[in-house]
Amino acid sequence: LSACASAPRTTTSAAPVVRPAGVAEIEEVLRSAGGREAARLAAVERALGPPDLTRRDGAGAALTYRLETCALLLLFSGGNDLRLAEVNAGPRHVGAARPSVEQCAIEASARRAPNP
Numbered sequence: 001l002s003a004c005a006s007a008p009r010t011t012t013s014a015a016p017v018v019r020p021a022g023v024a025e026i027e028e029v030l031r032s033a034g035g036r037e038a039a040r041l042a043a044v045e046r047a048l049g050p051p052d053l054t055r056r057d058g059a060g061a062a063l064t065y066r067l068e069t070c071a072l073l074l075l076f077s078g079g080n081d082l083r084l085a086e087v088n089a090g091p092r093h094v095g096a097a098r099p100s101v102e103q104c105a106i107e108a109s110a111r112r113a114p115n116p
Helices: 003-005 023-031 042-048 101-112
Strands: 053-057 060-066 070-077 083-091
Touching: 003 101, 023 042, 023 083, 023 101, 042 060, 042 070, 053 101, 083 101
Parallel strands: none
Antiparallel strands: 053 060, 060 070, 070 083
């Protein structure tokens, strides 16, 4: 046992997570949902790009973004001044784990990044 106690300890640090440019802006927009200063529809589309599906119904709207592993459903309310009311992140494939909103923001940012 003394040999174990005297063995040098090595620590490993996790590699830093590389976040694509624009993720912070997307997360800020998504976090605003339901708040007094919730993002307007145009601001959401500027941050995330054009949605894959848009539905307008009465005084609201729904935008759907189909990302790599994430489906992001954004609900808007407010009539003529549509503001982000709710954010829902779900898996794109049956049986897959539910992604976090942060994961969806990373995927949305990567989709917007120009291809080299």
